[in-house]
Amino acid sequence: MAGADNPRRLAVLALTRLEKRGGFLKEALHFQLQKSALAAQDKALLTELAYGTVRLRKNLDYVLSTYSKRPLAKIKPELLNNLRLGAYQILYLDRVPAAAAVNEAVKLAHTFGHRGTANFTNAVLRRVAREKDNITYPELAARPLDHIAFKYSFPRWIIELWLEWLGEDETIELCKALNQPPQTTVRVNTLKTSVSEVTAHLKSKGALVEPGSFAPEILYIKPGNAAVNDEWLSLGMYYIQDESSALAAHALRAEPGQVVYDLCSAPGGKATHLAQLMNNEGRIFAFDLAEKRLRLVLENARRLGIGIIEAKQGDASLPLGLSPAPRVLVDAPCSGLGTMRHRPDIRWRKTLKEVKALVKLQRAILRQAAEYVDRGGLLVYATCTITKEENLDVANWFLKTHTQFSPAGLPAWFPKRAGEPPWYVQILPHRHGMDGFFIAAFQKE
Template identity: 40%
Template sequence: MCALSFWPGSWGAVTSREAALRIVYRVCEEGAYANLAANEVLGAGRLAPRERSLAVEIAYTAVKGWNTLDWALNLCLSKRRVEDLTPWIRSVLRVGAAQLLFLSGIPAHAAVYETVELAKKYGHRGTVGLVNAVLRRLLAQKDRLPYPDLEENPVEHIALRYCHPAWLVARWLEQFGLEETLELCRANNAPPPLTVRVNTLKADLPSLVEILQGEGIGARPTRYAPDGLELEAFTGLERSPAFGRGLFYVQDEASMLVGHALSPLPGSTVIDANAAPGGKTTHLAQLMGNKGAILAVDVHAGRLRLIEENCRRLGVTCVTTVLSDAGLLGERYAGRADYLLVDAPCSGIGVLRRRPDARWRRQPRELEELPDLQLSLLRGSIGCLKPGGVLVYSTCSTAPEENQGVLSRFLKEADFMEYEDLTAYIPNLPEDLQEQARGGQVQFLPHRHGTDGFFIARLRRRN
């Protein structure tokens, strides 16, 4: 049964902070995904766009800062710990503390007052006093919280100061060093840019810029993707008339470059092995001028419907959806594909800035298990590629074992595949990626390139 039916009070007069509370409760107490919880809560309420934005900002900040908030709250609880409180009051305190510690644009007195009002609705007289006392204590101490010393305990300092799991911080310190780890964590906590890909089947870059400006949305070209635009902050982009007309697709810039790395020719046959929700699939169709055949494969029927919906909105007609395990494609479509895209399921640690709850869902064991799955997908799908055909392998991960490690293992078995220079297909690469690209692979990083963390490799099957 939907958790909404158990929430106190009616939906008639929900404030932005109450909506934020309900999102935080769904994520932290019931395990919901943050984006789905936000859609559920905001879809049931009657908030104005500005209030919806505030609700999401508070909720996502509280979810991102979960570990630091509980640590700070425990310092301010005299006889109890956060985990000893009722689930609703835990969530109330997290919402209040997030505003005090991380959202400087919200006046402290308003944050405390509104949070106490929530405690009245979701608790009792005793918890109201508790919430008021704890938040006022936190407000008094927030500028002198006793974070672990950076030099003596860098893992715990960074984990608490920048709201990341300690195991991930330890991994990054080993991979990137101290300064880059700090930069990466800061980048993960910053709002990501809003980027869209122009649908070249219906518009070009200059015309879309003009159309968006007519809607009051500022736009400028992205740095690396030739068909991308970075938009000014805008609420409710899905309500844009240009969106409804299928003139663009919301997509991170690094993700756009996957299609360019493959660069399928018009009239060719392409297999997209893990295609949902269809961002890369529809981009490939654009690059092919809607001429040829793309088989968009996913193992879930519901996700195939997302691809079909996106194709309809964007005017894509060369895509056929296929319900299948990608690992079976080699047998099912042996030697039929000119191009193969394997955008593999991964840890997603490259997109933590976009998914506030992802940092708390990931576990170290996944980085031990996922490479075997990724390798099995390559093994099972490579048979569909013709001699001379092109494979692009991509992930939204920064973990070497999911990227270079998987391909190293794959190439030991598939000695008929070889890396191909990427610079001809992605000409606007930043200087620090040029050498990697000449070797057939690139690793984008949020703190270096301003994109999501994304790995892309291009390989060709020998004739």
């Protein structure tokens, strides 16, 4: 198979580019895809191999280091990623026979190295295939942090935070859920069409369509490319958005004709949803730090047929000089760990130091946002992450330091656990089947 037509080779190149240049997996994958001549089936294989290998990198390295006589740090990046790719197929991709995974990896080792590297690849992966049912990890009872980090492939600092917050059992369940492939969800644009019309349209194209678990305009689509590649997306009939993210606009309870400030708006998913819920009546001021990202807000608004969004460049952590409004949304910059099913590389890019810096930024934005809320108005704080430090701790800090605000109830149909206060919700993938997300609502007295 020629290089441009070999999904395994392109996956190795994408992974190596990601390691050497940084950035995002999606971008590294796109760089290889645009140069390829792959059929749709091979594109799907390339995507699964790249995302799966990145997702489980720590686990794969643990296994490979067990059976490799050579330290992984001394292996050429292309050859190491080829080994990871082969190990991923042997351990986690049942539809690929182990012998085929080994043979393909050996062929690529010749391409990226020489006969010696091919023999080394063959020896290591054959041992992985022979011993895959006998792999052992540090004992859970004695070393829970190492056991979970290696077995489920997460940085130690993340596991440490979750163990302290959620305990051992829930941390393991959360890790399992975040290692599953993501579902594709769409938010129907009710300004142009209806849930029933979009359902019928996508079903007519052979897709399996199911209603959202909570939000009324959300649909789950299988296979996902049925929605992503359909012309109705470009026509603005729907918007790709996870269900948990779609709850934020509902939490704000914006009404037609009101003024709304969306202080961290790009790329515009929440702002356009708010406009939809407001029946495209009123004014939404969408702020973001980067002008380039604000263009995405306006592009999405145009595609969805929305005319009430005004994009304004501004740093939400500094005074913006805004008159009080009845509704203010802070969809804050965060570590984004709740989106790991869609962006598995984020677990390797974020650090505990970043989380601590983000908490300071989130507080600064809320401190300013509090000044823009009219008396009796609502302020919603939301993140797409799953750290207590960025979520409930920040919300509690806000209430403690801004006594003119009190907790405000979220819609009664929101996901809730018994005993959880009605003013916030922490959405977790293993509990709710959605991306991790946090929403808290406050009312100004």
